[in-house]
Amino acid sequence: MPAWAAALSGLVAGAVALGVAQIVAGLIDPGAAPVVAVGGAMVDATPAGLKEWAIRTFGSNDKPVLLGGIVVVLALIAAGLGLLARRRTAYGTLGLALFGLVGAAAALSRPDAGVVHVLPSIAGAAAAAWTLSRLMRRAMGGDEEEYVAASRAASRATGRAADQATGATVLAAHAPAGPSSGERTRAATVGEERPALPPVMRAGGGPGTGSGSALYTFDRRRLLTGAAAGVAVAGVAGLGGRLLSGSKDAELARRGVAKMLPRAARPAAPIPAGADLRIPGLTPFVTPNAEFYRVDTALVVPSVDPARWTLKIHGLVDRPVELTFADLLKRPLTEADVTLTCVSNEVGGPYAGNARWLGARLADVLREAGVRREADMLLSVSDDGWTCGTPVDVVMDGRDALLAVAMNGEVLPEAHGFPVRQVVPGLYGYVSATKWVTEIRATRFDQEEGYWTPRGWAPRGPIKTQSRIDLPHDGDKVTTGRTTVAGVAWAQHRGVDAVEVGVDGGAWRQARLADVPGLDTWRQWSLDLDLTPGRHTISVRATDATGYTQTADELPPAPDGATGYHTITVTAR
Known part of the structure; x- marks a missing residue:
């Protein structure tokens, strides 16, 4: 079998594995x-x-890049296993089994995983092994029964031939020197009686090149x-798996929630007309849901049915609480x-x-719930097992x-936490x-993380x-004379009191500030x-409103947020 054919067989087997697993x-x-x-691990x-x-290199595409x-x-490995199967099919199937075990181990490592979570990897590996074996047999022109029968026949024939050849050699070694013509005739006869290999063996290649190719x-x-x-x-x-994953059901559930979403008992004040300077290229005051940044560890957005969702509040509390989604909507909403x-945000x-x-x-x-005095941390848990303190x-x-249920007048998008997420200003x-x-x-910070x-x-x-x-952007060319520089500043739950701009290391100049509805938004x-x-x-x-001015010291995001001045270079012409 040509190398490309073996690699193709491996690739197809890998694709079947992923589809069945999905x-x-x-x-x-x-x-x-x-x-x-595996990606989650x-x-x-x-x-x-x-x-x-x-995050810096790929931005919000970091998850698709990883997957x-x-x-x-996996494709390269599958192709390699196909090449191994060219020598002996068992090598390829063994490799697929090992990778199935790797997938199963990764699935078990996820939060709240059970034994049932290994089934996709095991089923995928089994399907891939069967597919690889079947493709190798088809490529060599025989069906499965013929392949196995001929393989066994060839093995038996080769074994008998080897045994007889060994026996003839032993006889010759013990024979007296100078055999008679009769003895030579008998020795020749022994060689003539050695069984011939099956014709199909001759057509496919010599012995030792693998059960399939031989x-x-x-x-x-x-x-x-x-x-x-x-x-x-x-x-x-694969398509069936995506349909079964429930994304369509979640979207239908979102539409149902939209019809029952109550008005706010404590509505926010109207956003001031002067909150958005409406300068072309300047970030709008309100970020559209579709453009809102997403940084999390979920490689697959959890699909949570609000009808089955519950929030359990327990630990160091006097009265554990469990809320359904309907319970939450009955409460006065703010x-x-x-x-x-x-926190991963670089300066600028x-x-x-x-x-x-x-x-x-x-x-x-x-x-x-009655949180006890000794508790200093709330350890919240996501549907996918992620935690934060x-x-x-x-x-x-x-x-x-x-405990937010809506965003910019709409039910929470799935990617932003539907049906319920936490929002805490200033953190x-x-x-x-x-x-x-x-x-x-x-709980406590000294007990959990x-x-x-x-x-x-x-x-x-x-x-x-x-x-x-x-605006302008770093590296832009601007016209000589009047140039508008604009941006945003934030100090949540303290508020921004002043923004200053410096040019070429000169004196700082006060910028004009837009209005804001409160302390918890950017400006x-x-x-x-x-x-x-x-x-x-x-x-x-x-x-900010406490009198603190940003430091010029440049520090990376880890461990608690980046610092330094956002600085750009432009050329005026």
Whole structure:
């Protein structure tokens, strides 16, 4: 069999494995699919520095890049196993079994995984092994029964021939020197009686080249038709798995929730007309849902049925509470304008967004549960097992910490936590913004840790005062004379009191500030500059309502948020 044919057989077997695993995972848990499980295990093991690099390099596409990379590696391995099967089919099937075990182990490593979560990987590996064996046999021109029977016959014939040849050699070794003509005739007769190898062996190649390639001539047509059938099976199975994963059901559920979403009992004040300076190229005050940044560890967005969703509040509490989604909607809901920020955001980075959230006040629910005095952390748990630790005192200090059910007047999008997520103003998302939240446990920082803390991030994450230049962009060419510089600044739950712009290391100049509805949102700013011809460096810094001004010291995001001035270079002509 040609090398390309063996590699193709391996690739098709790998595709069938992924397709079958996907449909089985769709019946059990989409997160149990081997690519997703392995990807999740890789995310868990990723050092903080590598995570920052991935987010900085690929942005919100980091998850598709990771999954795509895993698929490419699996394809290369599958092709390699096909080449191994060219020598002996058992080598290829053994390799597929090993990778099935790797997928099963990765699935078991996920939070809340059970024995049933290994089934997608095991089923996929079994389907791949059968497919590879079948394709190898088809490629050599025989059906399965003929292949096995001829293989065994060839093995027996080869064994008998070897035994007889060995016996003849022994006889010759013990025979007296100078045999008579009669003895020579008998020796020749022994050689003539040695069984001939089956004709198909001669057609396919000599012995020792592998059970498949040694038995039949290569049949390109049978291989290609079999490969096409395998690809079709993989495609149908993969599509079926996606349909079974429940994304359509979740969208229908979202539409149902939209019809029953109540009005806010505590509506937010109208956004001031002057909150958005409406300068072309400047980030809008309200971030559209479709453009809101997404940074999380979920390789597959959890599909949570609101009819079955519950929130359990327990731990160091006097009265454990369990709420259904209907219970939550019956509570008085609060509207709040809050800017969220990711701790992975570099200075000047895009991972901040502002929205109007609707939800139940988390502090009210915690008071009903009776959080004990010794508790200083709320360990919230996502539907996919992700955890974060939020300081109790921050949630209880009167700020608009919410169990949010809506975003910018719409039911939460799936990617942003449908049906319920946490929103806590003033804290980076890794210690506050749990999506798909299902559990909150009152505990202590000295007893438990959130997901990112053992991976090198600080246990508490108050958002640092920051500012960003949105226009012009770094490296832009601008016209000599008047140039508008504009951007946003944030200091959630403190508020931005001033923004200053510096040009070429000169004196700081006060920027014009937009209006804001409260302390928990970012604030737009702008300044008109008169630039002389040539290259110029422009920097920005903000001062919050406590009087703190951004530091010029440049620090990376880890462990508790980046610092430094956002600086760009432009050329005026």
